[in-house]
Amino acid sequence: MNVLIGKFKEVLFAVLPTTVIVLVLHFTLTPLDAPMLVRFLVGAVLIVLGLSVFLFGVDLGISPIGHLMGGTLTKSNKLWVVVAGGLILGFFISIAEPDLHILAGQVDFVTSGVISKLSIVAVVSVGIAVMLALGLVRIVYNIPLYKILTVLYAIVFALGVFTSPEFLAISLDASGATTGAMTVPFILALALGVTALKKDPKALEKDSFGLVAIVSAGAIISVMLMSILSGVDRDFAGPASEVAYAASIFAPFGQKLPTVVEEVFVALIPIIAAFLILQYVSFRLPGRSVRKILTGLVYTFTGLVLFLVGVNAGFMDVGTFVGYRLASLDNKALVVGLGFLIGLVTILAEPAVYVLTTQIENVTSGYVRRKIVLLALSLGVGIAVALSMLRIIVPGIQLWHYVLPGYVLAITMTYFAPKLFVGMAFDSGGVASGPMTATFVLAFAQGVAQAIEGANVVVDGFGVIAMVAMTPLITLQILGLIFKAKSGKEGVAADGQ
Amino acid sequence: MDNSPDQKQFELMCVVVDFGSGSKVMKIAREHGVTGGTICLGLGTIRSWLLELLAITEVRKEIVLMVAEKVVAYNTLEQLNKDLKFHKRGHGIAFSTSVKSFIGAVDGSSSASEESRGEENPMHSVVFVVVDKGKGEEVIDAARKAGARGGTVINARGSGIHEATTLFSMAIEPEKEIVMVIAKNELIEGIVTSVREKLRIDEPGNGIMFVQDINKTYGLY
Numbered sequence: 114m115n116v117l118i119g120k121f122k123e124v125l126f127a128v129l130p131t132t133v134i135v136l137v138l139h140f141t142l143t144p145l146d147a148p149m150l151v152r153f154l155v156g157a158v159l160i161v162l163g164l165s166v167f168l169f170g171v172d173l174g175i176s177p178i179g180h181l182m183g184g185t186l187t188k189s190n191k192l193w194v195v196v197a198g199g200l201i202l203g204f205f206i207s208i209a210e211p212d213l214h215i216l217a218g219q220v221d222f223v224t225s226g227v228i229s230k231l232s233i234v235a236v237v238s239v240g241i242a243v244m245l246a247l248g249l250v251r252i253v254y255n256i257p258l259y260k261i262l263t264v265l266y267a268i269v270f271a272l273g274v275f276t277s278p279e280f281l282a283i284s285l286d287a288s289g290a291t292t293g294a295m296t297v298p299f300i301l302a303l304a305l306g307v308t309a310l311k312k313d314p315k316a317l318e319k320d321s322f323g324l325v326a327i328v329s330a331g332a333i334i335s336v337m338l339m340s341i342l343s344g345v346d347r348d349f350a351g352p353a354s355e356v357a358y359a360a361s362i363f364a365p366f367g368q369k370l371p372t373v374v375e376e377v378f379v380a381l382i383p384i385i386a387a388f389l390i391l392q393y394v395s396f397r398l399p400g401r402s403v404r405k406i407l408t409g410l411v412y413t414f415t416g417l418v419l420f421l422v423g424v425n426a427g428f429m430d431v432g433t434f435v436g437y438r439l440a441s442l443d444n445k446a447l448v449v450g451l452g453f454l455i456g457l458v459t460i461l462a463e464p465a466v467y468v469l470t471t472q473i474e475n476v477t478s479g480y481v482r483r484k485i486v487l488l489a490l491s492l493g494v495g496i497a498v499a500l501s502m503l504r505i506i507v508p509g510i511q512l513w514h515y516v517l518p519g520y521v522l523a524i525t526m527t528y529f530a531p532k533l534f535v536g537m538a539f540d541s542g543g544v545a546s547g548p549m550t551a552t553f554v555l556a557f558a559q560g561v562a563q564a565i566e567g568a569n570v571v572v573d574g575f576g577v578i579a580m581v582a583m584t585p586l587i588t589l590q591i592l593g594l595i596f597k598a599k600s601g602k603e604g605v606a607a608d609g610q
Numbered sequence: 611m612d613n614s615p616d617q618k619q620f621e622l623m624c625v626v627v628d629f630g631s632g633s634k635v636m637k638i639a640r641e642h643g644v645t646g647g648t649i650c651l652g653l654g655t656i657r658s659w660l661l662e663l664l665a666i667t668e669v670r671k672e673i674v675l676m677v678a679e680k681v682v683a684y685n686t687l688e689q690l691n692k693d694l695k696f697h698k699r700g701h702g703i704a705f706s707t708s709v710k711s712f713i714g715a716v717d718g719s720s721s722a723s724e725e726s727r728g729e730e731n732p733m734h735s736v737v738f739v740v741v742d743k744g745k746g747e748e749v750i751d752a753a754r755k756a757g758a759r760g761g762t763v764i765n766a767r768g769s770g771i772h773e774a775t776t777l778f779s780m781a782i783e784p785e786k787e788i789v790m791v792i793a794k795n796e797l798i799e800g801i802v803t804s805v806r807e808k809l810r811i812d813e814p815g816n817g818i819m820f821v822q823d824i825n826k827t828y829g830l831y
Contacts, residue, residue: 115700116656116669173665184785190777253778312767312781402747408665478651479632479672 117165124164127467130458131553132157135431138451143438148362149430155366156427159419164464167294167416171468174409175295176302177402178388183306185395187253195253199246202303203328205383207241208234211376212293212551219575220283220336228343237291237335244331245300248324252307255316258323258536259527265330266524272337273513282512284336285579288329289546294417295380297465297544300325301472321476322536325543329582365426373421377414385410420464424552432553436560440506448561449502456498456581457491459553465544466490473537485592486537493588494545497580498554505562505573512576516583523586526594534593541589542582550581620712621683621825623647624736625674625690626654626762626790627702632672638693639676642686647676652790655750655760671762673790677712687826696829703829705736705792707822734824735798739789739805740768741817746787752808753791756800759830761791792830 135153139145145153186198207213213234221230251261273281292300304324308317388406392398398406439448460466470483504510527535558577562568623644625635632649639647654671661667678686687704695701739749746763753761767783775782793801798821810816 116661116666169664169666187777187780192778195778253780255779309767309785310777310780310782312783314767316780398744399748402744405665405667474629475651479629479649 120168121161121165124161124168124462127461128157128161128164131455131462134451134454134458135435138435138439142442142447143435145431145434149434151362152365152427153431154427155362156423159366159423159427160462163416163419163421163423164462164467165416166412167420167464168467170409170412170414170416171298171464172409174406174411174413175298175384176468177406177409178384179299179302180306180309181396181398182387182391183249183303183308184310185306185391186249187307187310192250195249196246199249200242202383202387203242203245204238205387206296206299206380207238207291207332209380209383210291210293210296211380212548213237213287213291214376215551216283216287216291223279223283224343228339233336233339236339237287237332240331240335240338241291241328244328245324248304248327249307251327252304252320252324255320258320258326258532258539259524261327262323262330262527262535262539263524265327265334266520269330269333269337270517270520272334272341273517275341276337277340278511278513279575280337280340281516282576282579284333284340285512285516285582286575286577287332287336289543289551289578289582291332292325292329292465292543292546293380294420294464294547295377295384295413297325297540297547298468299384300328301468301540305472305476317476318533319536321472322533322540324540326536326539329539329543365430366422369422369426370418373418373425377417377421381410381414417464421548424548428549428553429556432556433560433563436557436562437564438560440561440564445506448506449499452502452557452561453495453499455557456554457495459549460491460494460545460581461487463545463547463549465547466541469537469541469544477533481533481537481596486541486589489588489592490541490545490585493541493584493586494550494581496588497584498558498577500584501558501577501580502561504576505558505565505568508567512579515580519583519587523583523590526587526590530590530593531597534590534596538586538589538593541585545585546578546582550578554581619680620677620709621680621706622709623674623676623678623683623687623704623706624790625676625702625704626652626671627674627694629670629672631694631702632674635672635674635690635694636676638690639674639678639686642689643682644676644678644686647674649674650764652762652764653746654762657760668763673762673764677709684826687828691828701829703792703827705734705824705827705830707736707824732823732825733794734792734827734830735795736822736824737789737791737793737798737801737805737819738822739791739809739811739817739819740766740786741789741809743785743787745809745817746789749787749789749805749809750791752804753789753793753801756804757797758791758793758801761789764788764790792824792827 139150182202186195189195214230217230217233217237220228220233251258276284301324305321308320311317311320392403439451466487470486473481473486474483500515504512504515530538555574555577559574562573627635629651636647636649650673652671652673653668655667656669683706687706690704691697696704737753741749750761750763764787766786766788768786791801802819802821805819806812811819
């Protein structure tokens with residue numbers, strides 16, 4: 114029983130801060146309507162339950178599958194198997210990713226159909242497939258991560274010059290949008306499955322992370338290429354749609370459920386299919402292990418559905434509403450400050466963050482503790498949201514004013530920071546921009562944009578995820594440098610008491 | 611402490627606690643004169659019909675290994691037992707075995723001692739089984755059938771003479787699992803036989819196992 118209660122407690126403390134902040138705001142600055150408040154609280158309960166179940170599911174189902182698959186592909190000792198495996202897995206996982214479909218829908222919409230939804234889904238999936246294969250090849254041939262990242266981001270910069278500011282935001286958002294709550298744990302486990310074979314223990318730390326980062330870069334590059342090749346560079350105007358808040362308490366949960374169930378199920382299909390095929394062809398696990406993994410997948414499914422329904426039906430409206438009300442107040446500094454706070458706490462409830470921090474603890478045998486990584490991540494995301502608020506409020510600031518120096522700094526740091534932290538940092542970019550950010554934080558930003566004159570809800574809304582995906586790169590590498598500075602053996606001579 | 615160096619006897623303490631408590635164990639041990647220790651991560655089995663129904667059968671553990679002089683070690687274990695409440699179910703376990711020699715202590719002395727058996731009247735033994743990754747669970751199953759209560763699985767790498775290869779540009783050492791099962795002496799024979807038959811340890815390439823005497827135990831039932 115201890116295990117269940119322990120996990121539940123852990124998740125509760127992750128979701129509680131967000132809930133407390135919204136409640137405090139409710140009683141002070143931005144009183145919510147009664148139905149909205151109740152829905153928010155119901156949403157919070159669903160999130161706690163869902164996240165707990167989901168995490169057990171990842172431990173039992175997704176991670177073992179990824180780990181086995183990484184090992185099996187590598188043990189073939191044939192380049193074409195690794196490349197083909199990476200391509201197939203990458204393509205189907207990406208095409209089944211609900212976040213990608215949402216992003217593609219938005220792009221279709223803002224370009225008035227010039228770039229169709231189908232084409233963007235297809236192109237991004239190919240991009241991700243290529244990058245997943247590249248990422249796996251990198252691990253088996255011991256190519257240093259920072260070199261690959263330098264090349265990839267150099268391509269991103271080069272393409273970025275030719276991309277319009279609006280599309281720049283969309284493409285950078287794509288990095289976060291395509292690495293969803295289920296994909297990230299799977300890709301993390303896949304990388305670990307390959308590196309766990311290595312003889313050199315240092316390689317485990319160096320190469321276990323970074324695959325998510327390479328895959329995210331693939332999404333950015335594909336969307337940028339699409340925008341340039343299709344010649345969409347004109348300014349597009351988003352609709353000034355009024356957001357209607359649902360008055361009923363439970364109806365939104367019922368409305369969201371079928372879509373979420375379908376999305377999560379579709380996202381799971383490629384992982385299940387790949388597992389069953391490989392189980393038949395190569396794993397041949399005993400029945401008990403198979404049952405355990407399948408149980409894990411059921412947990413993953415149930416947990417993610419509960420979580421997403423809670424976030425979508427309970428948190429999204431509140432985010433927009435609070436953002437709108439806060440920005441309507443005279444004190445604009447408050448928006449920036451609260452943006453920081455909201456960024457700081459919402460990241461704690463992001464599912465993939467748990468998976469990443471646990472994996473970091475496992476790989477480093479507990480040397481790099483979860484709490485310290487969470488702290489760096491939280492600060493990073495807080496800063497990202499605060500800067501985004503500033504950008505929405507002050508018309509002169511463009512996204513690239515942040516992103517260009519940010520990425521230049523992040524890439525430069527890869528040459529100095531410990532290699533373990535480079536991989537962790539770049540993976541955390543994809544991890545931080547999960548469902549919680551994509552709904553609650555994004556909704557908050559859009560609410561703020563609605564209230565600010567001259568801000569465009571759609572255009573200013575894009576770019577928030579890009580920021581959330583960028584700042585952890587810097588904060589985590591700073592953490593790495595701190596670790597490096599302090600890791601000298603202190604007092605070897607003086608330690609003899 | 612009155613013993614001259616060549617008569618010093620050393621004990622290896624092994625403490626298995628929930629993930630995150632390892633550092634606390636080290637801290638307490640340091641306060642009682644242990645010079646240092648090593649923490650590794652493992653998975654512990656849990657027994658609960660509810661959790662087994664839910665297919666949750668493992669929980670992350672930390673295993674702390676420390677070597678100290680016998681007097682210090684026993685004193686430390688006693689303190690750990692008091693502070694961490696090993697006598698309560700689920701709070702962790704601790705045991706100690708004799709070590710022939712201990713080199714690398716901070717004071718720089720290295721010494722060896724002849725083992726004098728039996729004075730603690732050991733009741734328990736510990737079985738170590740090293741197998742390919744993924745087979746740890748089978749080992750624990752087999753051990754349980756023979757009466758063991760559970761076990762701890764530690765992730766490891768290693769290769770015997772049968773397996774050392776290179777894949778692509780990576781030097782490979784296959785993943786292994788070290789399974790640690792503690793049981794009463796009268797059960798050990800059965801456990802060893804059961805694991806041996808189930809995993810076919812006697813055939814080359816299927817793993818190794820060994821048994822060690824335990825001097826002191828805490829937290830076992």
